[in-house]
Amino acid sequence: MSTMKEMAHEYKVAAAKLAMSIERHKKAGDLTPEELKSLYRALCDIRAVAHLLSGYYDVPRQDGGLTLQGLTARRTRDDK
């Protein structure tokens, strides 16, 4: 089983290969703009996953933050 860093590297390699092939297709001019657009979207997704796996989220992060725990809503003037 591969680690997060190894997986991040694999995704980076995949992104590099895709970016290279997009460049090649652009030079050859054998793809329509829509096809190129979908390739760019796939490249963007792969990069996002690589970024996610590369260690930015190694630091502990909470969804709400510590101070949100145990907080109760105050009574408003709409309450009876």
Added chain:
Amino acid sequence: MTSEELRERKRELMARKKYELELQGQGKGDPFVLFMLNEELLDVHAQLRALAPPGKTPKFGGSGRTHHADFTAQFNISDRQQFLDWTRQVSKSTSIDTMAELLPSVMDSLTKRQREIILLYADGLSMRKIAHRIGVDVSTISRTISRSAKKASRILVLRRGVEKLSDRGCLDLSDAEARRLLLSILSPHQTVYFYLRFVTRLTIQQIGSLLGVNQSTVSRTVNRALKRINHTLGGAVDRLENVGSLGADVLSICRVCTKPCNQSPKIGLMYEILSKVSAKGYQFFLSEEPKC
């Protein structure tokens, strides 16, 4: 990775990219290596961006561009951890270092509600979300945040001033700057009561009969004044020396308060009494009936 390590990695990658480009220019080298370097660079850039608060890129090297108020209110912080990372990264600047040390003590001086809202804001919640969560109006949140930021910055300035002027827990009031700092902590009413109690050495009963107020009012105001001084100075000062030199300042404060633009009848009366006291000595007035 710290931002220093990330920047070092970026420099290294840029040098390698330059070398690869030169190789490709000569018809050598592998194009895949260049694309791979680009991917690495994109990753490093993303991590560097993540360490900086959104909308404001920190200027490294202690240029003094950031101020303490930025910590509490001005940043649009989207992530608490990111904010903490960022403060750690820029701690090279001495001013920020000092502020980071002082901030927890200032947080104690804020009220419970102010602290709660400031912490929620630092957690990255927008004012609208905080308002919804607590159940108050957005304007209340905005007002609370700006008031607590002002209060925190005022206390920080005072504490730093007192730290400079005090000597082993003792503040010498013969210094005009020290007098100004001390009196800026108190309200005009508290200043008068403080002066009568600790400078002219009147008892609570004597002050009550002199100003024509209840003893409990005097006691409460004096205690509140002392509490305010203790709270604001954060226990940095144990004793005050040469308190007698406060007299002229107290009178000038009262004089300012009795100007037509700041009309305050109570203070006006106090000023009259104080000026007579300072001219003839308080024993003269204590023998008379209360004036009001």
